[in-house]
Amino acid sequence: MLEIKDLHVEVEGEPILRGINLEVSPGEVHAIMGPNGSGKSTLSYILSGKEDYDITQGTITYKGKDLLDMAVDERAAAGVFLAFQYPIEIPGVAAMTFLKTALNAQRATRGEEELSTPDFMKLVREKTKELNIRQEMLRRSINVGFSGGEKKRFEILQMALLEPSLCILDETDSGLDIDALQIVAEGVNRLRDPKRSMIVITHYQRLLNHIIPDKVHVLSHGKIARSGGKELALELEQNGYAEYENNTADAA
Amino acid sequence: MNVQISSTLTAAEKSLVDHFDKISADLPGSGQAWIDDVRTRAIQSFENSGLPHRRLESWKYTDLRGILREMPAPAQNSQAPVLLEQDGVDAHTAFSSVDRHLGVFVNGFYRPELSSLEDIEGVEIIKLRENFDDLPDWVQEKLCNSKVYENNAILALNTAFAADGAALRINRGSKIDKPIHLAFVVTGKEACAINTRNLIIVEEGAEATVIETYVGPPDVAYVVNTALELCVAEDAVFNRIKVQDEGHDAVHLANLIVSLAGNSKCHDLTLSVGARTSRNEGQVDFTGENVEVTISGASMLRGKQQGDTTLCVTHGLPSSNSRQEFKTVLDDHARGIFQGCVIVKPDAQHTDGRQMTQALLLSPDAEMDAKPELEIYADDVECAHGATAGDLDEDYLFYLRARGIPEDQAKALLVAAFVAAPIEEVQDEGIREALFQLTNSWFDRRNSEA
Structure with a gap:
């Protein structure tokens, strides 16, 4: 599904990622953990195609294609989805219009027919019910007046509608209370599929109680410092990140 | 002296005066002393001022004297067939699905066979040209008022040349069932000058919505000069929506003169997408307290289009709210101008006056000039204004x-x-x-x- 090889990334000459290697197979859920400033969010932005980053070295192959060669919207149409840590408010663009435009744009890029309005509405009703989202919310502008929990649930709703093959969840648990976390995690788990891969980026272990990863990686100072199974997350919960922060500080 | 003044007139200004001399005797109503007098005084006022130019503060950004090098002849009332609805989306076609009363003016002249303005309950409608020989007092009185074109050369020209237009009186307490749409359509390949004059009186407690649309051919350098005088009486509610979608070689000049009585509500929105050069000028005055008025608009311009919105809201009496809210989108070499003035006179305590102008520039060559002006002479008021410009x-x-x-x-x-x-x-x-x-x-x- 995804293969990252020796990825080096800089922002304004400052190295952020210093040689990432990661391979994600279909159906796998990988958690990427690490202290603040370790480059977790940068990795998610690089995968989704945000500009303002200089990729100085390395390759990213997605479904056998060079991901770095694809534009942001092409990546999305090919199945890459980033659930944002801080979903942005866009006044004036109705959430419902946005969902329909996005879904039909992706279908058009893939050479599929547009979804009719009744079919689209039916699909939205089904998914919003699962995620406990009020229809009324979708008549508002994107994320405007949404609570923190509503914003995150709206991200998961988009994911459920667009049915991507690679989901990247960037700190999806941040700002959520226990109940909201539960709803979001259930939404994500419903999307687990042998053909769909997920990268769950998180600072804390608690999200991984709900979304059980196949593999856990610790990102520290732009490199994967350690990889392991789900038990690695529990170890980090107990010992914290001090070890990784010190290690690299010594090396630097 | 006279010789000296006329020698400073530009070719366009001279041809305006010549056109008037040629056609004034044929203008509707001509021969009646009152209207001859009104028109003659208006053209004299224009002769003294000429076209507005950049050395006048309020025309600093729209140098009309420089822009209007030539002035086409006044439009003739032809009965040529007109295709009203276009294949693409234009201002006329967009409203065709709205359930409304429709009055169509082609090249400035009312066309009854394209219209459906008869027998609207609660409204008196006077088509100026048809009725110029016998205008009711409430129309004549407004047309005689020379105060409105003092210091306004465009309005003076409109007063001198206007050959048609609609006067609407919404009767006391009437709530009009559906919007009244006045559609101003220009056709033909010949450049012409079109002058229409409209009047809307909304009596006590009445409610109405009026749509005005302006469309025309893309490659003809026609000039539209239109004016609306609007008087809203006590407790009345009036909504106006104007869409300026003129052809991209046209010049569109519009004046709006609003007078609002106590406890009235007025909402005005102008969408400007057309014309090479457009100017929407408005003046709003209050004759009572507790008025709520919004003057708003959106301009979307590209190519070498230039769009100017110039407004002045004068709070002369206490306790009214006024809002000005304008959005401008500019692409290519387009230029947007917003000059918004709020005057709060010493007696106008408890005024709430707000103004916001925001521009979105899609090209490095686009330009926005925003000039908010607030003159506040009362001490217990709330006034706020803001101006922004940025890219996507x-x-x-x-x-x-x-x-x-x-x-x-x-x-x-x-x-x-x-x-x-x-x-x-x-x-x-x-x-x-x-x-x-x-x-x-x-x-x-x-x-x-x-």
Whole structure:
């Protein structure tokens, strides 16, 4: 599904990622953990195609294609989805219009027919019910007046509608209370599929109680410092990140 | 002295005076002393001032004397057949699905066979040209008022040349069942000058909505000069929606003179997408207290279009609210101008006056000139104003594209979103949808016309 090889990334000459290697197979859920400033969010932005980053070295192959060669919207149409840590408010663009435009744009890029309005509405009703989202919310502008929990649930709703093959969840648990976390995690788990891969980026272990990863990686100072199974997350919960922060500080 | 003054007139100004000499005897109503007098005094006022130019403070950014090098002859009343609805989206076609009373003016002349303005309950409608020989007092009185064109050369020209227009009186307490749409359509390949004069009187407690649309051919350098005098009486509610979608070689000059009585409500929205050069000028005065007025608009300009909105709201009496809210989208070499003035006189305590102008620049060659002016002479008031200009937010664009929306489509969504706020406030859903149809398609129209 995804293969990252020796990825080096800089922002304004400052190295952020210093040689990432990661391979994600279909159906796998990988958690990427690490202290603040370790480059977790940068990795998610690089995968989704945000500009303002200089990729100085390395390759990213997605479904056998060079991901770095694809534009942001092409990546999305090919199945890459980033659930944002801080979903942005866009006044004036109705959430419902946005969902329909996005879904039909992706279908058009893939050479599929547009979804009719009744079919689209039916699909939205089904998914919003699962995620406990009020229809009324979708008549508002994107994320405007949404609570923190509503914003995150709206991200998961988009994911459920667009049915991507690679989901990247960037700190999806941040700002959520226990109940909201539960709803979001259930939404994500419903999307687990042998053909769909997920990268769950998180600072804390608690999200991984709900979304059980196949593999856990610790990102520290732009490199994967350690990889392991789900038990690695529990170890980090107990010992914290001090070890990784010190290690690299010594090396630097 | 006279010789000296006339020698400073430009070719366009001279031809305006010549045109008047040639056609004044044929203007409707001509031969009646009162109207001859009104028109003669108006053209004399114009002869003294000439066309407005950049050395006049309020015309600093729109140098009309420089822009109008030639002045086409006044339009003739032809009965040529007209195709009103176009294949693409224009201001006329967009409103065709709105349930409304329709009055069509072709090249400035009322065309009854295209219209449906007869027998609207609660409204008296006087078509000026048909009735010039026997105008009711309430119309004549307003046309005689020379005060409105003092210091306004465009309005003076309109007064001298106006050959037709509609005068509407919404009767006391009447709530008009559906909007009244006055459609001003220009046709033909010959450049011409079109002058229409409209009057709307909304009596005590009445409610009405009026739509004005302006459309014309793309490659003809015609000049439209239109004026509306609007008087809203106590407790009345009036909504006006204007769409200026003139051809891209046209010049559109508009004056709006508003007088609002106590406890009245007035909402005005202008969408400007057409004309090479346009100027929407408005003056709003209060004759009572507790008035609520919104003057708002959206301009979407590209190529070498220039659009000027110049407003002055004068609070002379206490306790009224006024809002000015304007959005401008500029692409290519387009230029937007906003001059918004709020005057709060010493007696106008408890005034709430707000003004906001925001511009979105899609090209490095676009230009926005915003000049807010607040003159506040009362001490217990709330007044606020703001002006912003910026380009498309990269983060918005990234969010939309990250969901698979191609760049151009994402930009079109964001441009339409930028101008959405003032349109959201239009109460009538059908009208609101028609306006969104125009703003939503603007970005695509840009691509097809480029």
